[in-house]
Amino acid sequence: MNFSQAAGLIYAELSTWIRVAIQFMPKLAVAILVLVIFTFLSRWLSRWMVRGLDRVSNNVSLINLTGALARVLVLALGLFIALGILGLDKTVTSLLAGAGVIALAVGFAFQDLTANFISGTMIALARPIQVGDVVETNGYTGKVLDIKLRSIVIDNGQGQTVEIPSKDVFQKPITNFSRIGQRRIEVAAGVSYLDDLPTAQRVAKAAVLSLPFVLRSHPVDFHYRNFGDANIQFVIWFWINPAATNAQLAQSEAIMAVKRVFDEHQILIVFAAQTFDLKQKLIAKTTTTPEQPT
Numbered sequence: 145m146n147f148s149q150a151a152g153l154i155y156a157e158l159s160t161w162i163r164v165a166i167q168f169m170p171k172l173a174v175a176i177l178v179l180v181i182f183t184f185l186s187r188w189l190s191r192w193m194v195r196g197l198d199r200v201s202n203n204v205s206l207i208n209l210t211g212a213l214a215r216v217l218v219l220a221l222g223l224f225i226a227l228g229i230l231g232l233d234k235t236v237t238s239l240l241a242g243a244g245v246i247a248l249a250v251g252f253a254f255q256d257l258t259a260n261f262i263s264g265t266m267i268a269l270a271r272p273i274q275v276g277d278v279v280e281t282n283g284y285t286g287k288v289l290d291i292k293l294r295s296i297v298i299d300n301g302q303g304q305t306v307e308i309p310s311k312d313v314f315q316k317p318i319t320n321f322s323r324i325g326q327r328r329i330e331v332a333a334g335v336s337y338l339d340d341l342p343t344a345q346r347v348a349k350a351a352v353l354s355l356p357f358v359l360r361s362h363p364v365d366f367h368y369r370n371f372g373d374a375n376i377q378f379v380i381w382f383w384i385n386p387a388a389t390n391a392q393l394a395q396s397e398a399i400m401a402v403k404r405v406f407d408e409h410q411i412l413i414v415f416a417a418q419t420f421d422l423k424q425k426l427i428a429k430t431t432t433t434p435e436q437p438t
Contacts, residue, residue: 175226182222190215209268209293256311257294263314264293272318278386280319282312326359327386331398334375336412341368341376344411348380351405352398357389358382375414 194211268291273279277288279298284306290297296313298306321327331352335344345366353364362383370377380402384394406413 171230175229178226178229179222182218182225186215186218186222189218209265256309259311260294260309264291264295264310267291267296267310267314268293273313273320276387277320277322278391279321282308282316284308321386321391325385325387326362326383327391328362328381328383329391329395329398331380331382331395331402332377333402334372334377334414335406336375336414339411343409344378344406347405347409347411348378348402351401352380352382355382355394355397355401357384357394357397359384372414 190211193214194207197207197210267273273288273291273296275288275291278286279288281296284298284300286298286300286306288296289299289305293310295307295309298308300306335341345368349364349366352358353360358364359382365381366378367381368376368378380398382398384391403413
């Protein structure tokens with residue numbers, strides 16, 4: 145075969161490719177147009193669903209998840225239609241089979257990442273916590289700032305944010321201080337053995353109940369719980385609304401109120417067995433009869 149024959153074969157092959165390409169151009173243009181249309185349609189449908197669900201639900205995570213899924217489904221539908229227009233039906237079948245294999249491989253390779261996304265989805269659906277709730281989980285306590293599919297963002301109240309993987313939040317216990325709208329605060333201390341216990345109980349309960357943030361729907365409980373080495377220990381329980389009042393601030397205000405009212409009634413608070421009870425010593429000294437000179 146000489147050079148002219150080889151050139152003729154190459155020319156014939158190129159001509160066939162060009163002819164097929166020209167015939168294929170309308171289908172390619174239509175396929176590209178379909179992809180562009182479905183891209184805009186997916187964005188519009190995603191926004192429409194987010195706005196519609198936002199009117200009937202305040203679950204931000206579930207709303208965003210639904211919008212993202214709708215967008216992905218519409219884009220996938222547009223891709224399959226475009227491939228069908230191009231006559232690549234077998235390619236669609238191969239893509240679906242390959243996607244299944246890839247999904248299986250990715251699931252094994254990124255088990256933690258997959259578990260976090262699944263857990264984030266379950267949290268969005270079950271809603272054990274919401275944005276704005278004060279929660280305790282995985283050793284962290286704070287206000288929930290954001291609920292993502294992969295993680296939960298918490299403000300720890302110390303100037304930092306803590307991002308906890310969704311898998312850990314979903315699989316471990318969660319203490320939600322905001323779900324019921326009420327939280328019990330405890331103040332513990334001890335009074336001297338020489339003080340009148342009913343009086344201490346009465347004035348302490350009145351002092352705590354007078355605080356503006358204490359809920360009136362629950363009584364203030366005061367209970368003596370134990371005989372200590374140098375005091376009689378007690379505990380005070382009262383309830384607050386955690387959404388309106390900081391728990392640490394409420395406990396601090398209650399401690400100051402109890403201390404103030406005890407000082408007014410000359411009731412001595414003894415916190416430790418090593419505390420030197422001046423009141424007890426003074427009373428013992430004044431009640432002792434002086435010796436008569438011989």
